[in-house]
Amino acid sequence: MKFPSPVSLSWLSEFLDAKLVGNTGASATGINEIHKVEKGDLVFVDHPKYYQKCLQSAASFIIINQAVECPPGKALLIVEQPFEAYLKIVRHFRPFEGSDQPISPRATIGKTSYLYPGVFVGNQVQIGERCMIHPNVVIMDHCVIGDDVVIQAGTVIGSDAFYYNTNKNRASWYKRMLSCGRVVIEDDVEIGAGCTIDRGVSGDTVIGSGSRLDNMVHIGHDSVLGKNCLLAAQVAVAGAVELGNGVILWGQVGINKTLSIGDHTVVLAQSGVGGSIEANKIYFGSPAEEASVKKRELVWIRRIPELWHKIMDRGEQSGL
Amino acid sequence: MKFPSPVSLSWLSEFLDAKLVGNTGASATGINEIHKVEKGDLVFVDHPKYYQKCLQSAASFIIINQAVECPPGKALLIVEQPFEAYLKIVRHFRPFEGSDQPISPRATIGKTSYLYPGVFVGNQVQIGERCMIHPNVVIMDHCVIGDDVVIQAGTVIGSDAFYYNTNKNRASWYKRMLSCGRVVIEDDVEIGAGCTIDRGVSGDTVIGSGSRLDNMVHIGHDSVLGKNCLLAAQVAVAGAVELGNGVILWGQVGINKTLSIGDHTVVLAQSGVGGSIEANKIYFGSPAEEASVKKRELVWIRRIPELWHKIMDRGEQSGL
Amino acid sequence: MKFPSPVSLSWLSEFLDAKLVGNTGASATGINEIHKVEKGDLVFVDHPKYYQKCLQSAASFIIINQAVECPPGKALLIVEQPFEAYLKIVRHFRPFEGSDQPISPRATIGKTSYLYPGVFVGNQVQIGERCMIHPNVVIMDHCVIGDDVVIQAGTVIGSDAFYYNTNKNRASWYKRMLSCGRVVIEDDVEIGAGCTIDRGVSGDTVIGSGSRLDNMVHIGHDSVLGKNCLLAAQVAVAGAVELGNGVILWGQVGINKTLSIGDHTVVLAQSGVGGSIEANKIYFGSPAEEASVKKRELVWIRRIPELWHKIMDRGEQSGL
Numbered sequence: 007m008k009f010p011s012p013v014s015l016s017w018l019s020e021f022l023d024a025k026l027v028g029n030t031g032a033s034a035t036g037i038n039e040i041h042k043v044e045k046g047d048l049v050f051v052d053h054p055k056y057y058q059k060c061l062q063s064a065a066s067f068i069i070i071n072q073a074v075e076c077p078p079g080k081a082l083l084i085v086e087q088p089f090e091a092y093l094k095i096v097r098h099f100r101p102f103e104g105s106d107q108p109i110s111p112r113a114t115i116g117k118t119s120y121l122y123p124g125v126f127v128g129n130q131v132q133i134g135e136r137c138m139i140h141p142n143v144v145i146m147d148h149c150v151i152g153d154d155v156v157i158q159a160g161t162v163i164g165s166d167a168f169y170y171n172t173n174k175n176r177a178s179w180y181k182r183m184l185s186c187g188r189v190v191i192e193d194d195v196e197i198g199a200g201c202t203i204d205r206g207v208s209g210d211t212v213i214g215s216g217s218r219l220d221n222m223v224h225i226g227h228d229s230v231l232g233k234n235c236l237l238a239a240q241v242a243v244a245g246a247v248e249l250g251n252g253v254i255l256w257g258q259v260g261i262n263k264t265l266s267i268g269d270h271t272v273v274l275a276q277s278g279v280g281g282s283i284e285a286n287k288i289y290f291g292s293p294a295e296e297a298s299v300k301k302r303e304l305v306w307i308r309r310i311p312e313l314w315h316k317i318m319d320r321g322e323q324s325g326l
Numbered sequence: 327m328k329f330p331s332p333v334s335l336s337w338l339s340e341f342l343d344a345k346l347v348g349n350t351g352a353s354a355t356g357i358n359e360i361h362k363v364e365k366g367d368l369v370f371v372d373h374p375k376y377y378q379k380c381l382q383s384a385a386s387f388i389i390i391n392q393a394v395e396c397p398p399g400k401a402l403l404i405v406e407q408p409f410e411a412y413l414k415i416v417r418h419f420r421p422f423e424g425s426d427q428p429i430s431p432r433a434t435i436g437k438t439s440y441l442y443p444g445v446f447v448g449n450q451v452q453i454g455e456r457c458m459i460h461p462n463v464v465i466m467d468h469c470v471i472g473d474d475v476v477i478q479a480g481t482v483i484g485s486d487a488f489y490y491n492t493n494k495n496r497a498s499w500y501k502r503m504l505s506c507g508r509v510v511i512e513d514d515v516e517i518g519a520g521c522t523i524d525r526g527v528s529g530d531t532v533i534g535s536g537s538r539l540d541n542m543v544h545i546g547h548d549s550v551l552g553k554n555c556l557l558a559a560q561v562a563v564a565g566a567v568e569l570g571n572g573v574i575l576w577g578q579v580g581i582n583k584t585l586s587i588g589d590h591t592v593v594l595a596q597s598g599v600g601g602s603i604e605a606n607k608i609y610f611g612s613p614a615e616e617a618s619v620k621k622r623e624l625v626w627i628r629r630i631p632e633l634w635h636k637i638m639d640r641g642e643q644s645g646l
Numbered sequence: 647m648k649f650p651s652p653v654s655l656s657w658l659s660e661f662l663d664a665k666l667v668g669n670t671g672a673s674a675t676g677i678n679e680i681h682k683v684e685k686g687d688l689v690f691v692d693h694p695k696y697y698q699k700c701l702q703s704a705a706s707f708i709i710i711n712q713a714v715e716c717p718p719g720k721a722l723l724i725v726e727q728p729f730e731a732y733l734k735i736v737r738h739f740r741p742f743e744g745s746d747q748p749i750s751p752r753a754t755i756g757k758t759s760y761l762y763p764g765v766f767v768g769n770q771v772q773i774g775e776r777c778m779i780h781p782n783v784v785i786m787d788h789c790v791i792g793d794d795v796v797i798q799a800g801t802v803i804g805s806d807a808f809y810y811n812t813n814k815n816r817a818s819w820y821k822r823m824l825s826c827g828r829v830v831i832e833d834d835v836e837i838g839a840g841c842t843i844d845r846g847v848s849g850d851t852v853i854g855s856g857s858r859l860d861n862m863v864h865i866g867h868d869s870v871l872g873k874n875c876l877l878a879a880q881v882a883v884a885g886a887v888e889l890g891n892g893v894i895l896w897g898q899v900g901i902n903k904t905l906s907i908g909d910h911t912v913v914l915a916q917s918g919v920g921g922s923i924e925a926n927k928i929y930f931g932s933p934a935e936e937a938s939v940k941k942r943e944l945v946w947i948r949r950i951p952e953l954w955h956k957i958m959d960r961g962e963q964s965g966l
Contacts (some may be wrong), residue, residue, distance in 0.1 A: 123747060142784050160842075196822065220864075222882075234818070260560070278596040317956055466780075600915075
């Protein structure tokens with residue numbers, strides 16, 4: 007999330023009751039979780055295991071729970087509970103607004119776009135020209151829909167991320183990391199019925215132009231689809247995934263979080279992709295392998311009885 | 327389902343045109359299907375294979391299609407078609423009500439809870455305090471939502487069970503067992519977008535406090551989730567399943583009906599669990615096995631060609 | 647799609663700016679894509695690979711991009727871009743209508759059917775008697791619902807097909823083949839919550855009488871289910887599939903496009919069916935095989951270590 011205007015670290019240190027170290031005169035232009043940080047951003051870290059990753063990231067300002075050495079030009083905001091500080095900032099700059107009518111008067115909707123009855127459009131949503139939004143679609147606050155986009159019935163754009171801070175010493179183990187990101191649907195995208203596309207936690211979930219999603223496709227927070235991707239029914243893409251251009255995922259494929267899939271790669275139906283995979287290849291299986299390798303494996307499995315009998319026969323012949 | 331007040335067996339035997347045997351002066355306090363029976367309950371059975379299970383169950387009163395020996399203190403209601411008798415009782419005590427407005431005036435909704443536009447709330451629904459119900463959510467009659475619950479857009483709470491009486495001698499093979507149970511969502515639960523949670527056939531489907539469900543999760547009738555469970559996107563849990571506390575089901579996992587999963591057990595993505603599994607373990611595969619066993623299997627499969635070549639080489643060397 | 651009345655080829659050739667060859671005095675009674683053509687139909691073809699299939703199909707009139715020999719009694723409409731000609735015809739005879747109210751005044755709804763709040767019913771929809779349509783269900787234009795049908799909350803009937811003309815030389819690779827077909831739900835069908843049933847591209851998607859669908863079931867365009875089929879939660883059936891009578895698909899099964907499944911066949915949970923399968927059998931696995939074969943395979947896989955040790959032992963004993 008970008009702030010409406012740069013926020014001085016001195017104001018932030020007071021707001022968070024934080025000790026400010028390093029480049030104390032600077033201002034932050036936004037806040038992001040570690041997967042999406044850019045120059046000028048705040049980020050937070052509360053476990054020594056991830057200190058270096060955050061300190062060395064693109065983020066300029068680090069909310070941290072221990073005094074460590076500050077990289078040159080950056081600043082630290084030292085607080086006891088960095089996660090709570092993050093939530094406090096998000097709540098302040100993205101307060102809950104609610105909607106007392108189905109189409110927010112603060113949404114911007116292209117005059118040539120058509121919305122069927124039962125559609126919900128949240129605050130600050132932008133919808134381009136020549137879009138077709140089918141009945142009972144839900145588009146939550148701040149999401150951006152390009153031109154020539156079709157969204158079929160019952161689909162939800164901008165649900166909150168399934169992304170939790172875990173602490174098993176609390177009665178309630180999982181505390182939601184508040185979503186302040188968006189969904190951005192580029193031009194000329196078609197989305198089927200009954201899909202769910204989560205907003206970014208702090209950045210954008212993006213569906214690239216020319217992409218086509220079938221029914222009941224789930225896209226997790228902060229995932230980015232390239233151009234002309236094709237996702238068949240009941241595909242699930244977890245959070246912070248990157249799909250290249252022209253990627254094809256056939257029905258019921260599952261993609262694990264924070265991985266990337268190269269351009270033009272095809273994943274066959276029901277496969278489960280657990281790690282990043284290359285461009286221009288075909289994958290199959292759960293866990294997925296290159297389809298040619300996987301198919302050979304299936305042939306080998308069918309030959310096990312033959313193997314067994316060869317061994318048994320020889321055992322008899324050789325007396326072993 | 328509990329009756330509004332105890333119902334005398336003599337009234338019931340007249341209502342059902344049943345022959346009453348055993349403890350004829352008693353009253354029933356409720357009716358349940360066999361997986362959920364309690365003391366004071368009616369239950370029904372129409373196949374000799376299940377007679378003993380029902381007669382020996384916690385149920386006090388058995389609707390049955392044959393005169394059998396009645397266990398001491400219990401009573402039998404003998405009718406020709408016990409399933410029809412069950413349906414007649416459910417229809418009488420839980421008649422169809424319908425709703426001519428989206429939010430039933432007979433629902434109870436905490437003043438501090440927020441409902442977006444497009445939400446449907448049925449009759450006798452209870453919603454606690456500080457809940458957030460997103461657009462186009464459907465909560466059907468009699469369901470109970472605790473405090474601090476989040477339900478994201480398009481989710482359906484209290485759909486009817488997928489539970490049928492099968493008889494292939496009828497033109498229509500599958501006759502629905504009418505649902506008279508509820509969904510109970512405990513405090514501090516968060517449910518994603520596009521989920522469906524079926525009500526109990528006669529008992530309660532329960533989502534334990536602290537649990538988190540991602541998008542497009544399906545929970546079948548009468549299933550009970552413990553506290554702090556975590557279910558990722560597109561998980562399907564069939565009917566009458568028991569999940570312990572702190573169970574984690576990753577994306578697209580499927581759980582077969584009427585089984586149990588022990589506390590803190592983790593099921594990896596796309597696995598299919600066909601039978602009950604223990605606490606504190608990690609499972610993988612379809613059918614699921616302990617993940618360490620399954621992973622070793624995958625390694626062994628990759629070694630089949632090596633095995634083959636060893637045998638071939640030896641065959642040549644030994645002349646076999 | 648049938649035309650409202652027969653359409654003369656001479657009018658069509660002018661409308662499409664096409665060269666007309668063969669039986670030029672005839673009239674077309676409808677238009678269909680190749681999987682659904684009947685006598686009197688128009689069909690289109692734009693690739694030499696499929697010329698013969700279309701020319702020899704049941705279709706009487708072929709929109710084609712090259713002058714070829716015309717089968718006797720048939721006619722050719724020769725145009726540069728047959729796909730565009732198809733789209734032009736569909737747009738003319740099935741123009742976009744939209745709906746400014748949730749229940750179209752041009753729908754026909756049986757007086758004894760009950761619609762909950764939040765339901766959308768499109769133009770020309772027909773709903774029979776004694777149906778129960780739960781909250782927030784969407785039924786798009788032209789769909790037909792029989793008598794005694796239950797459709798649970800949030801389900802979408804008549805979404806557009808996931809069916810595209812692909813051309814990677816365009817900036818946008820996938821151009822939608824406009825759907826002009828319908829969904830036909832026969833009598834006595836029950837459909838769960840959160841399902842999506844796509845309309846036929848040019849023909850009908852049919853759910854046979856007595857069938858039961860659990861929650862989150864997806865049925866692709868032009869697929870036809872027989873009578874008394876049972877589909878458990880999160881099943882996905884792709885386009886142009888034929889299911890016989892009494893077919894059972896357990897949870898999370900996926901069925902590939904344009905195949906057929908014989909009567910009374912059962913596919914076990916999470917299986918993936920890639921080709922047509924026979925009647926009266928049980929299948930399992932992804933890719934699916936007969937369950938007995940698949941289960942034997944799983945046993946053989948578990949015996950690989952034993953095989954390995956046998957070979958190792960003998961190698962030592964025989965000195966190889």
